[in-house]
Amino acid sequence: MSDSRQKLDRSLTNLNHIIKTLRAPDGCPWDRKQTPHSIKKHLIEEAYEVLDAIDHNIPEDICSELGDLLMQIFFLADLYEEAGLFKLFDISESIQAKLIRRHPHVFDNLPAMSEEQIKQQWETIKAKEKKHRSQPAPPEHDIAPLPSLLATQKWLRRHDTTPLPPAPQMSAHLNQLKISTNQSTAETILGKLLVYCVQLAEQHGIDAETCLRQQLINHSSNTQ
Structure with missing residues:
Protein backbone atom coordinates (compact mmCIF):
# COMPACT_ATOMS: atom_id res chain seq x y z
CA MET A 1 0.00 0.00 0.00
CA ILE A 118 -23.76 5.88 -22.01
CA LYS A 119 -26.71 7.98 -20.77
CA GLN A 120 -29.21 5.46 -22.15
CA GLN A 121 -27.28 2.60 -20.58
CA TRP A 122 -27.25 4.46 -17.24
CA GLU A 123 -31.03 4.88 -17.27
CA THR A 124 -31.56 1.23 -18.27
CA ILE A 125 -29.42 0.03 -15.39
CA LYS A 126 -31.22 2.34 -12.96
CA ALA A 127 -34.58 0.98 -14.11
CA LYS A 128 -33.38 -2.58 -13.43
CA GLU A 129 -32.17 -1.54 -9.98
CA LYS A 130 -35.63 -0.20 -9.11
CA LYS A 131 -37.17 -3.61 -9.83
CA HIS A 132 -34.85 -5.23 -7.29
CA ARG A 133 -35.44 -2.79 -4.42
CA SER A 134 -36.18 -4.50 -1.11
CA GLN A 135 -38.99 -1.97 -0.63
CA PRO A 136 -41.06 -0.37 -3.41
CA ALA A 137 -40.26 3.26 -4.11
CA PRO A 138 -42.93 5.81 -3.10
CA PRO A 139 -44.99 7.28 -5.98
CA GLU A 140 -43.16 10.62 -5.78
CA HIS A 141 -39.74 8.92 -5.89
CA ASP A 142 -39.35 9.81 -9.57
CA ILE A 143 -39.38 13.51 -8.67
CA ALA A 144 -35.89 14.19 -7.40
CA PRO A 145 -35.79 15.39 -3.76
CA LEU A 146 -33.97 18.55 -4.78
CA PRO A 147 -34.74 22.27 -4.75
CA SER A 148 -37.57 22.70 -7.22
CA LEU A 149 -35.49 24.28 -9.99
CA LEU A 150 -33.00 21.41 -9.96
CA ALA A 151 -35.79 18.83 -9.66
CA THR A 152 -37.63 20.32 -12.66
CA GLN A 153 -34.45 20.33 -14.69
CA LYS A 154 -33.72 16.71 -13.86
CA TRP A 155 -37.31 15.60 -14.54
CA LEU A 156 -37.39 17.34 -17.92
CA ARG A 157 -34.14 15.68 -18.93
CA ARG A 158 -35.64 12.28 -18.23
CA HIS A 159 -39.22 12.61 -19.38
CA ASP A 160 -40.06 15.72 -21.36
CA THR A 161 -40.21 15.17 -25.12
CA THR A 162 -42.92 17.73 -25.87
CA PRO A 163 -42.00 20.83 -27.88
CA LEU A 164 -41.76 24.19 -26.18
CA PRO A 165 -45.00 26.16 -25.94
CA PRO A 166 -45.15 28.91 -28.58
CA ALA A 167 -43.66 32.21 -27.46
CA PRO A 168 -46.98 34.13 -27.87
CA GLN A 169 -48.61 31.73 -25.41
CA MET A 170 -45.90 32.42 -22.86
CA SER A 171 -46.21 36.16 -23.48
CA ALA A 172 -49.94 35.88 -22.84
CA HIS A 173 -49.23 34.07 -19.56
CA LEU A 174 -46.79 36.81 -18.57
CA ASN A 175 -49.33 39.55 -19.31
CA GLN A 176 -52.00 37.62 -17.41
CA LEU A 177 -49.65 37.33 -14.44
CA LYS A 178 -49.09 41.07 -14.38
CA ILE A 179 -52.79 41.83 -14.02
CA SER A 180 -53.84 38.81 -11.92
CA THR A 181 -55.26 39.59 -8.49
CA ASN A 182 -55.88 35.96 -7.51
CA GLN A 183 -52.93 34.38 -5.71
CA SER A 184 -53.79 30.82 -6.74
CA THR A 185 -54.05 31.81 -10.40
CA ALA A 186 -50.80 33.77 -10.18
CA GLU A 187 -49.00 30.75 -8.64
CA THR A 188 -50.21 28.48 -11.45
CA ILE A 189 -49.14 30.91 -14.18
CA LEU A 190 -45.79 31.58 -12.57
CA GLY A 191 -45.18 27.85 -12.25
CA LYS A 192 -45.78 27.41 -15.98
CA LEU A 193 -43.43 30.28 -16.77
CA LEU A 194 -40.71 28.83 -14.56
CA VAL A 195 -40.99 25.43 -16.23
CA TYR A 196 -40.85 27.19 -19.60
CA CYS A 197 -37.62 28.94 -18.57
CA VAL A 198 -36.08 25.62 -17.56
CA GLN A 199 -37.18 24.12 -20.91
CA LEU A 200 -35.47 27.02 -22.69
CA ALA A 201 -32.31 26.41 -20.69
CA GLU A 202 -32.36 22.73 -21.64
CA GLN A 203 -32.91 23.60 -25.29
CA HIS A 204 -29.76 25.72 -25.24
CA GLY A 205 -27.74 23.25 -23.19
CA ILE A 206 -27.61 25.60 -20.20
CA ASP A 207 -27.75 24.47 -16.59
CA ALA A 208 -30.67 26.51 -15.23
CA GLU A 209 -29.55 26.32 -11.60
CA THR A 210 -26.05 27.57 -12.43
CA CYS A 211 -27.46 30.28 -14.68
CA LEU A 212 -29.81 31.61 -11.99
CA ARG A 213 -27.13 31.41 -9.31
CA GLN A 214 -24.70 33.40 -11.46
CA GLN A 215 -27.33 36.06 -12.02
CA LEU A 216 -27.88 36.26 -8.28
CA ILE A 217 -24.14 36.68 -7.71
CA ASN A 218 -23.98 39.40 -10.40
CA HIS A 219 -27.02 41.16 -8.95
CA SER A 220 -25.52 41.04 -5.46
CA SER A 221 -22.25 42.49 -6.72
CA ASN A 222 -24.01 45.33 -8.55
CA THR A 223 -26.03 46.37 -5.50
CA GLN A 224 -23.07 46.61 -3.13
Whole structure:
Protein backbone atom coordinates (compact mmCIF):
# COMPACT_ATOMS: atom_id res chain seq x y z
CA MET A 1 0.00 0.00 0.00
CA SER A 2 1.39 3.42 -0.95
CA ASP A 3 2.17 6.03 1.69
CA SER A 4 -0.55 8.36 0.38
CA ARG A 5 -3.12 5.55 0.60
CA GLN A 6 -2.06 4.80 4.18
CA LYS A 7 -2.37 8.48 5.09
CA LEU A 8 -5.85 8.63 3.58
CA ASP A 9 -6.96 5.49 5.43
CA ARG A 10 -5.62 6.86 8.74
CA SER A 11 -7.22 10.25 8.19
CA LEU A 12 -10.67 8.83 7.40
CA THR A 13 -10.41 6.41 10.32
CA ASN A 14 -9.49 9.32 12.61
CA LEU A 15 -12.46 11.35 11.37
CA ASN A 16 -14.77 8.43 12.09
CA HIS A 17 -13.25 8.14 15.58
CA ILE A 18 -13.73 11.87 16.25
CA ILE A 19 -17.42 11.62 15.31
CA LYS A 20 -17.89 8.62 17.61
CA THR A 21 -16.13 10.51 20.42
CA LEU A 22 -18.47 13.46 19.98
CA ARG A 23 -21.46 11.09 20.03
CA ALA A 24 -20.23 9.12 23.07
CA PRO A 25 -22.07 9.41 26.42
CA ASP A 26 -19.33 11.68 27.73
CA GLY A 27 -19.04 13.58 24.45
CA CYS A 28 -20.72 16.76 23.25
CA PRO A 29 -24.35 17.23 24.45
CA TRP A 30 -25.32 18.91 21.18
CA ASP A 31 -23.90 16.11 19.04
CA ARG A 32 -25.48 13.48 21.29
CA LYS A 33 -29.01 14.80 20.80
CA GLN A 34 -28.89 15.01 16.99
CA THR A 35 -31.05 12.74 14.80
CA PRO A 36 -31.09 12.13 11.04
CA HIS A 37 -33.98 14.58 10.74
CA SER A 38 -32.25 17.32 12.73
CA ILE A 39 -29.10 16.91 10.64
CA LYS A 40 -30.90 17.29 7.28
CA LYS A 41 -30.81 21.08 7.28
CA HIS A 42 -27.10 21.10 8.08
CA LEU A 43 -26.42 18.66 5.26
CA ILE A 44 -28.20 20.96 2.80
CA GLU A 45 -26.45 24.06 4.12
CA GLU A 46 -23.03 22.46 3.86
CA ALA A 47 -23.73 21.29 0.30
CA TYR A 48 -24.68 24.81 -0.74
CA GLU A 49 -21.62 26.26 0.97
CA VAL A 50 -19.53 23.90 -1.17
CA LEU A 51 -21.29 25.30 -4.27
CA ASP A 52 -20.62 28.85 -3.13
CA ALA A 53 -16.94 28.08 -2.54
CA ILE A 54 -16.67 26.54 -6.01
CA ASP A 55 -18.30 29.62 -7.53
CA HIS A 56 -15.71 31.85 -5.85
CA ASN A 57 -12.93 29.43 -6.87
CA ILE A 58 -10.87 29.73 -3.68
CA PRO A 59 -9.19 26.32 -3.16
CA GLU A 60 -8.74 26.84 0.57
CA ASP A 61 -12.46 27.49 1.03
CA ILE A 62 -13.45 24.61 -1.26
CA CYS A 63 -11.28 22.22 0.74
CA SER A 64 -12.72 23.45 4.03
CA GLU A 65 -16.34 23.26 2.88
CA LEU A 66 -15.86 19.77 1.41
CA GLY A 67 -14.54 18.77 4.82
CA ASP A 68 -17.70 20.11 6.47
CA LEU A 69 -19.82 18.14 4.01
CA LEU A 70 -17.78 14.98 4.54
CA MET A 71 -18.28 15.36 8.28
CA GLN A 72 -22.06 15.38 7.80
CA ILE A 73 -21.87 12.07 5.91
CA PHE A 74 -19.74 10.48 8.64
CA PHE A 75 -22.10 11.87 11.28
CA LEU A 76 -25.19 10.43 9.59
CA ALA A 77 -23.44 7.10 9.13
CA ASP A 78 -22.76 6.97 12.86
CA LEU A 79 -26.40 7.74 13.66
CA TYR A 80 -27.61 4.88 11.49
CA GLU A 81 -24.95 2.56 12.87
CA GLU A 82 -26.20 3.30 16.39
CA ALA A 83 -29.68 2.38 15.18
CA GLY A 84 -28.31 -0.95 13.94
CA LEU A 85 -29.26 -0.28 10.31
CA PHE A 86 -25.95 0.06 8.46
CA LYS A 87 -22.38 1.26 8.91
CA LEU A 88 -19.99 3.61 7.15
CA PHE A 89 -18.43 0.51 5.59
CA ASP A 90 -21.79 -0.40 4.03
CA ILE A 91 -22.10 3.07 2.52
CA SER A 92 -18.69 2.79 0.91
CA GLU A 93 -19.39 -0.72 -0.36
CA SER A 94 -22.75 0.37 -1.75
CA ILE A 95 -21.43 3.29 -3.79
CA GLN A 96 -18.46 1.25 -5.07
CA ALA A 97 -20.80 -1.50 -6.28
CA LYS A 98 -23.11 1.07 -7.87
CA LEU A 99 -20.29 2.82 -9.72
CA ILE A 100 -19.00 -0.45 -11.12
CA ARG A 101 -22.51 -1.68 -11.99
CA ARG A 102 -23.42 1.54 -13.80
CA HIS A 103 -20.16 1.74 -15.77
CA PRO A 104 -19.93 -1.61 -17.57
CA HIS A 105 -18.35 0.21 -20.51
CA VAL A 106 -15.38 0.87 -18.21
CA PHE A 107 -15.18 -2.11 -15.88
CA ASP A 108 -16.43 -4.84 -18.26
CA ASN A 109 -14.21 -3.75 -21.14
CA LEU A 110 -17.12 -3.16 -23.51
CA PRO A 111 -16.63 -1.46 -26.88
CA ALA A 112 -16.37 2.32 -26.89
CA MET A 113 -19.71 4.09 -26.53
CA SER A 114 -20.97 7.57 -27.35
CA GLU A 115 -22.05 9.90 -24.57
CA GLU A 116 -25.70 9.41 -25.57
CA GLN A 117 -25.34 5.62 -25.46
CA ILE A 118 -23.76 5.88 -22.01
CA LYS A 119 -26.71 7.98 -20.77
CA GLN A 120 -29.21 5.46 -22.15
CA GLN A 121 -27.28 2.60 -20.58
CA TRP A 122 -27.25 4.46 -17.24
CA GLU A 123 -31.03 4.88 -17.27
CA THR A 124 -31.56 1.23 -18.27
CA ILE A 125 -29.42 0.03 -15.39
CA LYS A 126 -31.22 2.34 -12.96
CA ALA A 127 -34.58 0.98 -14.11
CA LYS A 128 -33.38 -2.58 -13.43
CA GLU A 129 -32.17 -1.54 -9.98
CA LYS A 130 -35.63 -0.20 -9.11
CA LYS A 131 -37.17 -3.61 -9.83
CA HIS A 132 -34.85 -5.23 -7.29
CA ARG A 133 -35.44 -2.79 -4.42
CA SER A 134 -36.18 -4.50 -1.11
CA GLN A 135 -38.99 -1.97 -0.63
CA PRO A 136 -41.06 -0.37 -3.41
CA ALA A 137 -40.26 3.26 -4.11
CA PRO A 138 -42.93 5.81 -3.10
CA PRO A 139 -44.99 7.28 -5.98
CA GLU A 140 -43.16 10.62 -5.78
CA HIS A 141 -39.74 8.92 -5.89
CA ASP A 142 -39.35 9.81 -9.57
CA ILE A 143 -39.38 13.51 -8.67
CA ALA A 144 -35.89 14.19 -7.40
CA PRO A 145 -35.79 15.39 -3.76
CA LEU A 146 -33.97 18.55 -4.78
CA PRO A 147 -34.74 22.27 -4.75
CA SER A 148 -37.57 22.70 -7.22
CA LEU A 149 -35.49 24.28 -9.99
CA LEU A 150 -33.00 21.41 -9.96
CA ALA A 151 -35.79 18.83 -9.66
CA THR A 152 -37.63 20.32 -12.66
CA GLN A 153 -34.45 20.33 -14.69
CA LYS A 154 -33.72 16.71 -13.86
CA TRP A 155 -37.31 15.60 -14.54
CA LEU A 156 -37.39 17.34 -17.92
CA ARG A 157 -34.14 15.68 -18.93
CA ARG A 158 -35.64 12.28 -18.23
CA HIS A 159 -39.22 12.61 -19.38
CA ASP A 160 -40.06 15.72 -21.36
CA THR A 161 -40.21 15.17 -25.12
CA THR A 162 -42.92 17.73 -25.87
CA PRO A 163 -42.00 20.83 -27.88
CA LEU A 164 -41.76 24.19 -26.18
CA PRO A 165 -45.00 26.16 -25.94
CA PRO A 166 -45.15 28.91 -28.58
CA ALA A 167 -43.66 32.21 -27.46
CA PRO A 168 -46.98 34.13 -27.87
CA GLN A 169 -48.61 31.73 -25.41
CA MET A 170 -45.90 32.42 -22.86
CA SER A 171 -46.21 36.16 -23.48
CA ALA A 172 -49.94 35.88 -22.84
CA HIS A 173 -49.23 34.07 -19.56
CA LEU A 174 -46.79 36.81 -18.57
CA ASN A 175 -49.33 39.55 -19.31
CA GLN A 176 -52.00 37.62 -17.41
CA LEU A 177 -49.65 37.33 -14.44
CA LYS A 178 -49.09 41.07 -14.38
CA ILE A 179 -52.79 41.83 -14.02
CA SER A 180 -53.84 38.81 -11.92
CA THR A 181 -55.26 39.59 -8.49
CA ASN A 182 -55.88 35.96 -7.51
CA GLN A 183 -52.93 34.38 -5.71
CA SER A 184 -53.79 30.82 -6.74
CA THR A 185 -54.05 31.81 -10.40
CA ALA A 186 -50.80 33.77 -10.18
CA GLU A 187 -49.00 30.75 -8.64
CA THR A 188 -50.21 28.48 -11.45
CA ILE A 189 -49.14 30.91 -14.18
CA LEU A 190 -45.79 31.58 -12.57
CA GLY A 191 -45.18 27.85 -12.25
CA LYS A 192 -45.78 27.41 -15.98
CA LEU A 193 -43.43 30.28 -16.77
CA LEU A 194 -40.71 28.83 -14.56
CA VAL A 195 -40.99 25.43 -16.23
CA TYR A 196 -40.85 27.19 -19.60
CA CYS A 197 -37.62 28.94 -18.57
CA VAL A 198 -36.08 25.62 -17.56
CA GLN A 199 -37.18 24.12 -20.91
CA LEU A 200 -35.47 27.02 -22.69
CA ALA A 201 -32.31 26.41 -20.69
CA GLU A 202 -32.36 22.73 -21.64
CA GLN A 203 -32.91 23.60 -25.29
CA HIS A 204 -29.76 25.72 -25.24
CA GLY A 205 -27.74 23.25 -23.19
CA ILE A 206 -27.61 25.60 -20.20
CA ASP A 207 -27.75 24.47 -16.59
CA ALA A 208 -30.67 26.51 -15.23
CA GLU A 209 -29.55 26.32 -11.60
CA THR A 210 -26.05 27.57 -12.43
CA CYS A 211 -27.46 30.28 -14.68
CA LEU A 212 -29.81 31.61 -11.99
CA ARG A 213 -27.13 31.41 -9.31
CA GLN A 214 -24.70 33.40 -11.46
CA GLN A 215 -27.33 36.06 -12.02
CA LEU A 216 -27.88 36.26 -8.28
CA ILE A 217 -24.14 36.68 -7.71
CA ASN A 218 -23.98 39.40 -10.40
CA HIS A 219 -27.02 41.16 -8.95
CA SER A 220 -25.52 41.04 -5.46
CA SER A 221 -22.25 42.49 -6.72
CA ASN A 222 -24.01 45.33 -8.55
CA THR A 223 -26.03 46.37 -5.50
CA GLN A 224 -23.07 46.61 -3.13
